[in-house]
Amino acid sequence: MKPVKLSVAQHKMLSNVAAGRAWDSHLVGRSEHGGARATRAVLLRLGCMKGGVITEIGRMVLGGTAEPQAPMN
Secondary structure: OOOOOOOHHHHHHHHHHHOOOOOOOOOOOHHHHHHHHHHHHHHHHHOOEEOOEEOHHHHHHOOOOOOOOOOOO
16 A cells, blocks of 8 residues: 555544544634545545544554544444
């Protein structure tokens, strides 16, 4: 697999999921929420998240420090 370099927004979103928080819990304001849809889509396409849960790929991208979490509803 080609190495993945996350943007700041992608890293924050993936860190939220890894910590068991909602993927959008760090967002404030309309503009951040608007851009987050594309950020989430990229993380899903890369295989870093699936169904609101971080994947093994996502843990590798974060440096292996994240533990699997149950999805937040």
